[in-house]
Amino acid sequence: MHSSSSAILVAVLALASCVAAQSASATGSATASAAPASVTHVITVANNQTADNGTAVFTPQSVNASLHDTVIFNFTEGTHSATQSTFANPCIPAHDTNSTINGFNSDLRPAGNGTAITQLVIVMNPDIINDTLWFFDQSTCGIGGVGVINAGNVTATWEPLDAFVRNAIRLNGTASTSSAAPASTGGSSGSSGSSGGSSGTSSSDGGSGSNSTGAALAVRVAPTVVLAPLLALAAALLV
Structure with missing residues (x-):
């Protein structure tokens, strides 16, 4: 084999090795950066009430959310609020009974009969994820x-x-006057991630997993396309 052919072969093999290493590194980075998809929980706030029962105003009435999940209060009917409170004082804004709680509060929102739908969005950030977030409707809390x-x-x-x-x-x-009444979790349980956005329709799933999968597939396939001709050239030089 001529010395020039040997030099070319060495260069081709070195380039192939570099491409393979970059492919492994990129694939590893894509895998490491792919975080579990967050979930969107929708609580419908509507005028589902009778003269003596308001427990169906929030549907569902109880939600379990994980870190970075989103909870959306979707106001679709009647005039209601989603206002954070404490266990001891269910119908009083949390900040009024515990100044350390910067609770969320939509205030009363008239949605009509689905003609003025709005949303209050709560993002489950680290500062509130370990707290129990009690809430009430200013119109129907007493029932x-x-x-x-x-x-x-x-x-x-x-x-x-x-x-x-x-x-x-x-x-x-009314406010509780019993000092023995259990209080809600203290600390700064303010929902700094909350906002009163009114656009779009939220889904109840993460929804973005397919994009990250496609990106990882592209990272794996592209280097293979480059390596194939390089390895073919190396094989030809060995003949």
């Missing part, structure tokens, strides 16, 4: 218009949703 995000271990806390509903009806919009 059970309340709900909860991440109720947690009710056996350990003795704060189940049905007790929260009974507490709201018992207090009928």
Whole structure:
């Protein structure tokens, strides 16, 4: 074999090795950066109430959300609010009874009969993910218009949703005066990720997994296309 052919062969093999290494690195990076898709939970806020029961104003009434999930209050009918409170004072804004809680509050929103739909968006950021977020409707709290995000271990806390509903009806919009009443989780449980956006329709799944899969596939396929002719050239030089 001529020395020039040997030099070309060495260069081709070195280039092929470099491309393969870059392919492995890119594939590893794509895999490492692919985070689990967050989930969107939709709570419909509507005028589903009777004279003595408001427990169907929020549907569902209880939601379990993970870190970085989104909870959307979708106001579709009637005039209602989604206002964060505490377990001890279900019908009072959380900040009014505990100044350390910067709770979410949509205020009263008239949706008509589906003619003025709006949304309140809560992002489950690290500052609130470990808190139980109790909430109420200013129009129907006194007849059970309340709900909860991440109720947690009710056996350990003795704060189940049905007790929260009974507490709201018992207090009928007034503040608790009992020092023995259990309080909601303290700390800065403000929903800094919340906003009052009113556009778009949210789905109940992550929805973005296919894009990351396609990108990873492209990373794997493209270097193969480059390597094939390089390896063919190397084989020809060896003959």
